[in-house]
Amino acid sequence: MKNVPICKGYRETEMCVRCAGECCRLQPGHCLPSEFGSAAAVRAAVAGGRYTVVLLLDAHIMARVVRPHYKDPARTAGCIFHEDNGCELPWQDRPYGCRMLRPRERDGEHCEPEGISIVEAARMWEESGYLPPIWACSRLV
Ligand code: SF4
Ligand code: SF4
Numbered sequence: 028m029k030n031v032p033i034c035k036g037y038r039e040t041e042m043c044v045r046c047a048g049e050c051c052r053l054q055p056g057h058c059l060p061s062e063f064g065s066a067a068a069v070r071a072a073v074a075g076g077r078y079t080v081v082l083l084l085d086a087h088i089m090a091r092v093v094r095p096h097y098k099d100p101a102r103t104a105g106c107i108f109h110e111d112n113g114c115e116l117p118w119q120d121r122p123y124g125c126r127m128l129r130p131r132e133r134d135g136e137h138c139e140p141e142g143i144s145i146v147e148a149a150r151m152w153e154e155s156g157y158l159p160p161i162w163a164c165s166r167l168v
Pocket of ligand 1: 040042043046050128130131
């Protein structure tokens with residue numbers, strides 16, 4: 028686990044404006060348990076339809092993580108908070124994984140996720156006690 032303050036992160040850049048949120052059009056960023064603070068808050072967020080629980084499942088991990096729901100659930104694509112003019116959430120309310128994506132500086136480079144990875148976040152979620160039993164998962168990624 029990396030020791031990264033929760034409030035740390037990157038703001039949108041001119042590159043983000045030019046690329047029109049390619050990251051947001053692919054997959055929502057992951058949240059950390061500390062962004063919710065209780066099982067009740069997670070339940071309310073998921074019941075409200077704007078957040079969901081996804082399951083990371085492969086030979087190395089079976090763990091869930093909370094993040095915004097898909098813009099297009101049928102295609103498991105995009106983020107529900109992504110609008111034509113960008114993210115509708117204030118920067119400080121965006122998921123940890125969104126704030127910790129370092130925008131590329133030049134065309135042809137990659138934007139780099141920093142800090143707590145989605146796999147590490149999923150392990151934190153399983154240890155948080157905020158999630159219902161694992162059979163209640165709604166999505167595989
Ligand atoms: S972080 Fe990268 S992919 Fe996301 S909007 Fe900025 S430049 Fe585009
Ligand atoms: S919450 Fe905002 S920044 Fe994060 S993926 Fe969704 S639209 Fe993008």
